[in-house]
Amino acid sequence: MNLGSPDSTEVPDVKRYLDEFLMDGRVIDKPWLFRAMLVKGIIVPFRAPKSAEAYKSIWTKEGSPLIVLSEQLARALDQEVEEPVVIAMRYGTPSPREAFDKLLQAHPDLKEVLLIPMYPHYAMSSYETAVEYAKEQHAEGRYPFRLEYIKPYYDNAEYLEALCESIRPYLDTDYDQILFSYHGVPERHIYKGDITQQHCLKKEGCCDTPSAAHQYCYRHQCWTTTKEVARRLGIPDGKWGFSFQSRLGRDPWLQPYTAQRLEELPKEGVKKVLVACPAFISDCLETLEEIAEEGKESFVHAGGESFTMIPCLNVHPLWVRAMATWVEGFRAGNTDMLQRGSAHELVPKGSIMDII
Numbered sequence: 001m002n003l004g005s006p007d008s009t010e011v012p013d014v015k016r017y018l019d020e021f022l023m024d025g026r027v028i029d030k031p032w033l034f035r036a037m038l039v040k041g042i043i044v045p046f047r048a049p050k051s052a053e054a055y056k057s058i059w060t061k062e063g064s065p066l067i068v069l070s071e072q073l074a075r076a077l078d079q080e081v082e083e084p085v086v087i088a089m090r091y092g093t094p095s096p097r098e099a100f101d102k103l104l105q106a107h108p109d110l111k112e113v114l115l116i117p118m119y120p121h122y123a124m125s126s127y128e129t130a131v132e133y134a135k136e137q138h139a140e141g142r143y144p145f146r147l148e149y150i151k152p153y154y155d156n157a158e159y160l161e162a163l164c165e166s167i168r169p170y171l172d173t174d175y176d177q178i179l180f181s182y183h184g185v186p187e188r189h190i191y192k193g194d195i196t197q198q199h200c201l202k203k204e205g206c207c208d209t210p211s212a213a214h215q216y217c218y219r220h221q222c223w224t225t226t227k228e229v230a231r232r233l234g235i236p237d238g239k240w241g242f243s244f245q246s247r248l249g250r251d252p253w254l255q256p257y258t259a260q261r262l263e264e265l266p267k268e269g270v271k272k273v274l275v276a277c278p279a280f281i282s283d284c285l286e287t288l289e290e291i292a293e294e295g296k297e298s299f300v301h302a303g304g305e306s307f308t309m310i311p312c313l314n315v316h317p318l319w320v321r322a323m324a325t326w327v328e329g330f331r332a333g334n335t336d337m338l339q340r341g342s343a344h345e346l347v348p349k350g351s352i353m354d355i356i
């Protein structure tokens with residue numbers, strides 16, 4: 001299950017998509033009336049034409065890269081495992097319901113479905129909203145099969161191996177720094193998801209200090225993936241960086257901001273940069289347009305000489321194998337990779353509960 005894209009690059013389709021996306025209370029966590037006025041009155045009308053132009057610059061003849069690559073990944077996994085594989089999207093199509101119906105039509109005796117979120121890290125606005133939406137649609141449809149889902153895999157050995165191998169060839173080139181750029185979230189989301197309510201962004205070095213909060217802390221999980229990849233690939237300190245992209249609005253989001261770092265790096269002597277985006281499994285608008293087009297332009301404009309975006313895992317054979325290993329484990333009754341519960345159920349009332 002991935003995020004989803006508009007049906008086409010036409011402004012009305014982009015408007016419909018942005019409306020569904022941004023009216024999600026786990027993405028813009030404001031009271032419904034305020035959110036509706038903000039999203040329908042300001043963000044969608046102003047953003048849709050710009051987003052449509054951005055989508056046009058990455059769209060392929062088969063459609064949105066995110067959907068096309070998700071479909072290719074499903075086909076590759078289908079070849080690797082005995083079980084049938086279909087895709088679902090959080091916004092747009094195919095919805096989890098359409099995916100469940102398709103599976104059930106072809107396999108009327110279906111007993112269990114395993115959902116693999118295309119998000120290695122837990123965030124209220126990505127992993128949690130996808131899983132909760134699939135759970136809702138599963139319950140509403142009264143399907144005769146059980147639904148289980150893979151937990152965030154930011155520190156999973158098979159995932160990290162695939163990610164490292166997808167990056168390794170680029171490290172043989174002449175580069176000054178590799179920047180790990182993750183999709184950002186508002187800092188507020190991190191405070192809300194802290195099940196201890198006293199750890200995240202409240203203590204110096206919180207992401208390196210053991211805490212029960214880390215099970216649901218997006219920043220900790222992105223930090224862990226970065227440190228593990230750097231360690232496994234032997235990238236020396238000073239040759240890697242960590243930042244967050246795609247900020248929307250004026251509230252503080254996780255920092256440092258990728259856009260700002262790409263302008264600062266040439267002045268710090270980093271003239272040749274590699275950028276990896278591990279929050280995304282499939283290349284999409286945020287990697288192909290925001291990083292490879294806009295990010296490159298601002299880096300070069302600030303004095304950078306060479307900019308290389310490392311593709312996402314997409315259909316990398318080791319990534320397909322990693323997923324196949326989880327499916328095979330599930331088939332054998334191993335529950336290690338299954339998610340149980342969500343931050344949404346654990347944080348004290350008066351925080352995440354407020355958003356609904």
Ligand SMILES: C=CC1=C(C)c2cc3[nH]c(cc4nc(cc5[nH]c(cc1n2)c(C)c5CCC(=O)O)C(CCC(=O)O)=C4C)c(C)c3C=C
Pocket residue numbers: 003004005006018021027028047051064066119123125126183184185186218246248279280283284285286
């Ligand atoms: C408040 C706004 C947003 C939050 C929070 C957010 C979190 C978040 N998003 C992804 C993954 C993707 N986001 C993508 C596009 C996108 N994201 C937002 C806003 C927020 N995302 C918008 C408005 C858009 C649409 C495009 C635009 O107008 O900028 C995509 C790409 C989709 C595609 O079709 O290619 C992905 C993927 C994560 C992982 C995340 C939290 C961790």
Ligand SMILES: [Fe+2]
Pocket residue numbers: 183246
């Ligand atoms: Fe996003």
Ligand SMILES: [Fe+2]
Pocket residue numbers: 199200201206207213214217219220
């Ligand atoms: Fe944290």
